[in-house]
Amino acid sequence: MKKIALFVLILIxxxxxxxxxxxxxxxxxxxxxxxxDFGEIFQTINLPGVEDMALARKDSFLILSVDDRAKRRAGEEGLHGLYWLDLRQTPFETKAIPLPTNLTLFPHGISLFEIGPNQYQLAVINHVEGKHSIELFTIQDSEVLYDRTLRDPLLISPNDLVLVGKDKFYYSNDHGNTSKLGVFAENYLGVAAANVGYFDGENFRIVAEDLAYPNGLVPDQSGEKLFVASSRGFLIRAYDIQRNGDLTRSEDISVDTGVDNLEIDDSGTIWTGAHPDLMTFSAYAAGKKEFAPSEILKISYNEGQSKIESVWLDDGKTLSATSVAIPFGDYLFLGNVMDSKFLVLKK
Incomplete structure (x- = not known):
């Protein structure tokens, strides 16, 4: 009897x-x-679920990844696709980018890479009926043209990606498991079983493992380091990029918040939208909470002694579940997972 009581006590x-x-x-x-602290709200743009953005700084436009997850969660049809935002005139306006009729697009992470004068490659993670793919587009003189679709078994649970050359990109699988038990262990026990993959123009391969919910990715200005957000780990992991695209772990930067997408500005400063309370975010994403807190960090990387500054923190009533922050001039564009709008701040 005592042994049973002890066992129950230990279990409790x-x-x-x-x-x-x-x-x-x-x-x-x-x-x-x-x-x-960054500034005032300059504009509120009523476009839902702008989870990621990609900036063409030289040509002054943003591509927006849009998916009205709140409506889809409720079983309703909502906006989904790509939108264009011209940064050369205010107030800012968005317009839907036409897509081929045979392409269904529920976009997630997106990335732009300049490949010529007024020419870019655009890569988009797509989730359709539980199947994952990468959609490639070419942008020429503001016209967006669909190129092709990439599929591979190593696209396990793709979240974000970053182009590092034409037809070359890194991407994050935010889970390494597909079973309910495995996903539970990663989400709640913090098991680091997810990974980062690389597409070299011909083949997919896994180049970094043992990550807890990897999310946003961005290379430094030299192209020699890759930073990967670990949302569940509350950290950013830095890697050295090898000539063949392989990654060698350099260090972990503790950030004390659930970092999402990563962006880098002209000065080399990293910007991220983040979820300071992942439990509340999870309840919000499931429709059980009305709001989820938001945070914006800027990180000045210096190996071993990076400076981390929280420039915007909100309880979710102004904007819920920020996922991306992109600075452009005096403006800061804030996207989110499933709010009904996104914000433009101005210094």
């Missing part, structure tokens, strides 16, 4: 420890006091 203590660890390691106990 273990369960309490598990619950406490899960909540504490996902930011649930963090006090969210709104802080809007």
């Amino acid at each position: 203590v273990g369960l309490i420890a598990f619950i406490f660890h899960t909540f504490s390691s996902t930011g649930y106990f963090r006090d969210i006091e709104p802080k809007h």
